[in-house]
Amino acid sequence: MRIGIFTDTYTPYINGVTTSVVMLKDALEKKGHIVYIVTVNNEDLHFRYEEDEKIIRIPGVPVGIYDYRLTGIYPLKAINKIKKWDLDVIHSQTEFGVGTFARIIAKQFNIPLVHTYHTMYEDYIHYITRGYFKKSSKKLVEYFTLFYCDKTISELVVPTKKAYELFKKKYKVDRNIYIVPTGIEVEKFYVENNKDIDRDKAREKLGLKKDDFVILFVGRIATEKNIELLLSSMKSLISVSKNIKLLIVGDGPDLEYYQDYVNKNEIDKNVIFTGKVPWEDIVSYYLISDCFATASQTETQGLTVIEAMAASLPIVCIDDESFKDTVIDELNGLVFNNRREYKRCIIRLYKDRELLRRLSNQARIASETHSSKYFAEQILDVYKIAINNKPKHKISLIDKVHKIISTDGDEIDEKNDNFKS
Numbered sequence: 001m002r003i004g005i006f007t008d009t010y011t012p013y014i015n016g017v018t019t020s021v022v023m024l025k026d027a028l029e030k031k032g033h034i035v036y037i038v039t040v041n042n043e044d045l046h047f048r049y050e051e052d053e054k055i056i057r058i059p060g061v062p063v064g065i066y067d068y069r070l071t072g073i074y075p076l077k078a079i080n081k082i083k084k085w086d087l088d089v090i091h092s093q094t095e096f097g098v099g100t101f102a103r104i105i106a107k108q109f110n111i112p113l114v115h116t117y118h119t120m121y122e123d124y125i126h127y128i129t130r131g132y133f134k135k136s137s138k139k140l141v142e143y144f145t146l147f148y149c150d151k152t153i154s155e156l157v158v159p160t161k162k163a164y165e166l167f168k169k170k171y172k173v174d175r176n177i178y179i180v181p182t183g184i185e186v187e188k189f190y191v192e193n194n195k196d197i198d199r200d201k202a203r204e205k206l207g208l209k210k211d212d213f214v215i216l217f218v219g220r221i222a223t224e225k226n227i228e229l230l231l232s233s234m235k236s237l238i239s240v241s242k243n244i245k246l247l248i249v250g251d252g253p254d255l256e257y258y259q260d261y262v263n264k265n266e267i268d269k270n271v272i273f274t275g276k277v278p279w280e281d282i283v284s285y286y287l288i289s290d291c292f293a294t295a296s297q298t299e300t301q302g303l304t305v306i307e308a309m310a311a312s313l314p315i316v317c318i319d320d321e322s323f324k325d326t327v328i329d330e331l332n333g334l335v336f337n338n339r340r341e342y343k344r345c346i347i348r349l350y351k352d353r354e355l356l357r358r359l360s361n362q363a364r365i366a367s368e369t370h371s372s373k374y375f376a377e378q379i380l381d382v383y384k385i386a387i388n389n390k391p392k393h394k395i396s397l398i399d400k401v402h403k404i405i406s407t408d409g410d411e412i413d414e415k416n417d418n419f420k421s
Helices: 016-030 077-083 097-109 134-151 161-170 199-205 229-234 234-240 255-264 277-288 303-310 339-351 355-371 372-386 397-415
Strands: 003-007 034-043 048-050 055-064 069-071 091-093 115-116 153-157 176-179 212-217 244-251 269-273 291-294 315-318 333-336
Touching: 003 016, 003 077, 003 176, 016 115, 016 212, 016 303, 016 372, 034 077, 034 097, 034 315, 055 077, 055 097, 055 115, 055 199, 055 333, 077 097, 077 115, 091 229, 091 372, 097 355, 115 372, 153 315, 161 291, 199 212, 199 277, 212 277, 229 234, 229 244, 229 255, 234 339, 244 277, 255 372, 277 303, 291 303, 291 339, 303 355, 315 339, 315 372, 333 339, 339 355, 355 372
Parallel strands: 003 034, 003 091, 034 055, 091 115, 115 153, 153 176, 212 244, 212 291, 244 269, 291 315, 315 333
Antiparallel strands: 048 055, 055 069
16 A cells, blocks of 8 residues: 655654654554655755655744644645655645645545544644634634544544544534554563663663652643643652652743743752653653653643553553543552642652552553554554545546646746745
8 A cells, every 4th residue: 555644743853743653654664555754844945855765845934833834735846746656545644734735635636535633722722822812713723623624534533532522522523533542662662672771870860869769751841731730749749758759851832931930949959851852762761760640631642651651650640531541540550630639649659669560560561552553453444444435536626727837847846946835
């Protein structure tokens, strides 16, 4: 099968969507399929085709939200390259620039389009509105989501029941929706596959002692991740033991704010910020920690939770639908509803090493159900449904327009690699 994955984020930029796409690409290729990537060029305003990796990078302009860039929706040079790929199916991972481009390509070349909805956009509106027009903005998000996810794609995939219920219960979407939890390369995080990592030395580099109890958070450092709940609990936890430390791995728009918070509250000796960490180094932070904690309620799935479980870390998470299919209270982790319960969970794990060991073992076992191999198999089933339901192609106006301008576009592209839309 020849598969085109269209995404606004891809390596070297790391986030949950990138992780999902990389894992899916690798797993599909291991099964013998040919996978192409269409994404954004985050480095400059030039078109780039990496032939060995089968990646098209389309020029994009910054939009002011993290490292995201917005591309043109009809880049001719990319279209001419994609046409030669002769794709069997397109899988879009975004609703914006590259996602809109995926829709156009799918329609123009009569290719089935599968879409995965990754982001609960209502939780991110504040980055655009800055607190204004909140109600009307949510309606716009709902309208836009329904337009993209209901009317213009062959099949819709969501990673969790939480996202499924958003469409079914809130948006009242009447169509098939497939719940396919994102898989990861769980083997990468297994303790026995990382014997070259010296736990004591890795801790020492971060100023951690052998007997410190390390709580780990990995993710974007931003308001919606509710990191403040973890930080505001530290004074109470330190009063129980000065050996309780919080390790925060990642970067984001609120990093400086949280660093100031830590200093003002005089907990800087027990809270460590690493900043941005290379993808290939992330596993070491899991392996030097004792448990993983998150209070975020804006996830669609929470891949870092699965990574932590694969590294045999018990999970301490807030009671949210995102984690219900992954974390089972008292089996592979502990679930809390508020700050008081969170502190109680951490203290239990710190004091009861048998509980810590039991939850750790079960976390590792549970992670195996989220393997990239199983993920790819489920996604392939959706691809087959989309291909079997492929409608007959009708020549549209956009086909005729492209036929007229594509020849000129080839000539223009030879002279000018700059951003086109």
